[in-house]
Amino acid sequence: MISQLSWKVGGQQGEGIESTGEVFSIALNRLGYYLYGYRHFSSRIKGGHTNNKIRVSTTQVRSISDDLDILVAFDQETIDVNFHELRAGGIVLADSKFNPTISDEANVTLYSVPFTAIATELGTSLMKNMVAIGATSAILDIDPSGYRDVVNDTYGRKGEKIVEKNMQAIEKGAEYLKNELGFDRQDMYLEKADGNKRMFMIGNDAIALGALAGGSRFMAAYPITPASEIMEYLIEKLPKFGGAVIQTEDEIAACTMAIGANYAGARTFTASAGPGLSLMMEAIGLSGITEQPLVIVDTQRGGPSTGLPTKQEQSDLMAMIYGTHGEIPKVVMAPSTVQEAFYDTIEAFNIAEEYQCPVILLTDLQLSLGKQTVEPLDYSNIEIRRGKLQTEELPEIENKGYFKRFEVTKDGVSPRVIPGMKNGIHHVTGVEHDETGKPSESAGNRIDQMDKRLRKLNSMQFKNPVHKNIQHENPDVLLVGFISTRGTIEEAIVRLEAEGVKVNHAQIRLIHPFPTEEMLPLVESAKKVIVVENNATGQLASLLKMNVGHANKISSLLKYDGNPFLPHEIHTRSKELI
Template structure:
């Protein structure tokens, strides 16, 4: 019996690879196992190699596994592309139809299972992925009955006969595999899970659910990988709460429409990826100077331009902080887990309204599309804060006067009213303006308004700006990261500790304004600092140096080939420093 393993299914895009992994993992989730899944897919709609790697454990996991225990292959390319990941003693379960071969029989055992033939005999070759699920379950020692509820939910709308046939395919695959395993039937059987109910969701779903729980009732967006699932989720859910989603003609329209809705008092978001955020930059500047709340999600992917639209990267940091022309206050947040993505979205709407500025929630493809086990969410923790939004009666203003919407205040935040409020009339313009919103180019006014807006950043309150894993008052090494690198860093940290290296870990969750007070003592108390990030220029490391200093002890661990970090990669690079 084993407590953890890594399973991968691969084949051509469009032949059911995603659904194979989905059915397999949902069933394991319902048994109480912790899961972490990551899909490798091409930017084509159909064709090209794709795979889904799922880590299964009796304890919490937050990263892809270094190696692979079981590879399920629907074509030879899957074996050729992924065989190197298999650990010694691994298993390849391949469709016998393509006469599979493996490059090293001493490393792994090949089991040729007639996925297609079994499925065809049962009615249609399309069920070959169900045969593969059954074969995998036999290796893990799983009771086939665990799939009944999952198959019913997925195929029930097609009729009971379809449900029955798919279950029959799973049973047939399991039976064939048990016969093939023979005396090795307990080779990779999993320890029993705790049976507790937990959610299993991608980061984009958590972001969408967090927006809904945080009071958002409108989304304007244009589809783009890897952000589209946020819009797709809310298209289904928002109407149930009196809200709606509009698919705009482009990202410029999406951002400006979201600004208009927020100005009207509706909590509104938009979501995109790097290319879309580039188009939004002028509008984000408009939100900054008009002090209109807006929440924008940036799901980072490989760039520049179209770049690697379906691959992992973390190269938008500098653009999100400094991308707009001119200087405006903005907040850039970076959740590191699916659970944090949910709670951070709620907080993003609160901060946007409290400080009347753009808030960018920064994720990456691994976090946005990777699927993780999530503990039950605590909805009673949700708090809606609307800042200085005036809801009562306003005092009368002098004849021909206007409400001081941009009043200079000590904390930089002015009173805000909704359109149509009696005595709340004011100007709104993208040019510099006075306290009532009237255009003004007076030097003293410009300084007063600019200082007022930027003062907001000094008062930003964020619950946990840095996730700290501090084990030592004085560390040999401090590892710093953001977004989805957290799991790989945590595992590397454990291995380095076993080697006798004292390691602390800081995961930055508030990118801007940078949490200097929290980071400075951690950097000062470490002999060396390693910043782990998926980009080529060390953007987070440069931000750290700008805000904290100690550049002489900061080292980069960079990866920008489109793939996420594996724990051993972080471990190896850190170990090289000692």
């Protein structure tokens, strides 16, 4: 028996590949297994190769596996494209319909199963994916009945007959593999899981749930891959809590609408990807100079321009820090797990209101769309902080003057009011202004207002700005990453340590303002520093050099072909750089 397994299903986009992976993985999640799934798909609605790779384990996993145990193929292209990932002794489950072939020299077993024919006999060829799941369950020694609840949840709205037909398809697939093909291998049998209940979700769902739990009741957004699921989740959920989602005509409108709603006192945000963030830059500057809270989620993807809309990349880093013209305070956060995505979204709203500035939650396609097992979330520790928002009645202003909305204060944060509050009247404008908001080009006022805004973040407190795994006082190497690379780095470290390499790990969670005090001792104590990131120019490494120094010991480990890192890549290339 095995404690861990890597399974992939592939075929043409639009023929049920995603639903196959969903039913398979959700059922195993409910049995208590830990899972990590990553979907390869094209930027089109239908056609083109797509696959869903799912790792199943009895312990926590946070990365894609290097190799593959089982490949489920609905066409020959799936075999041709993914065959190289199969380990020795691996299995190909393929639809007999296309007469599948594999190399005679490969140490892999092909089982040709009539997925389509069995499904057609049961009523429709669309159920071929359920037949494939049944065949897989036979290989793993999982009782097909374990899928009933998932099938009922997925297809129950179509009636009991459809549920039963799909269950029959699963059972027929398992029976064919055992009875017709005589499958009797036990080396793929999965050890039993602990049976504990855990969540299974993508990062985007965690962000949306975090926004809801953090008090957001309005979202303005324009659909874009890989951010759209955040909006789709909240379209369904927000109205149940008295909130709303507005699909705007473009990202400019989405950002300015979010600013306006925040000005009115609501907690609101928007979400997009690189191209959308480019359009928002002027509005982000408006948030900065008017000192309105603003939360933006940037789900990074391959660029520039339209680039690779459905592929992994981490190349928006510098743009998120320095993209706006002029100088404003700004916070850029980078969660590294689905759990952190939930909690950090809540904290993003708190920071935006406490410091009255834009906060960007930086994720990437792998974290946003990769689906993984999540331990139950702790709602008891959720804290909502609204900063200097005035909720009590305001004192009358002498001579019926204006409220000092942009008052120069020691901590850089001015009192904030909701429009319409008695004695709270003030101007709001995107040009430079005095303490009451009236336009002013006075040199002295300009200096006062700029200095006030820029010192906001001097006192900012951020819990755990760096996730650390410190095993050694003087390590051979410090591996540094951000966002979704965490799990892959952790797996590579296990292999390096087994070979006698002393490794420490730092996953940076607060990108701006940079956690220099946290990172400096880690960099100084290491003989070598390797920064792992999905871009071509080493943007995180550049930030590390700018803020910490020691450029002579810092090297970059880069990948920018649209695919996430695999553990063996970090393991092998780290040894080369050491």
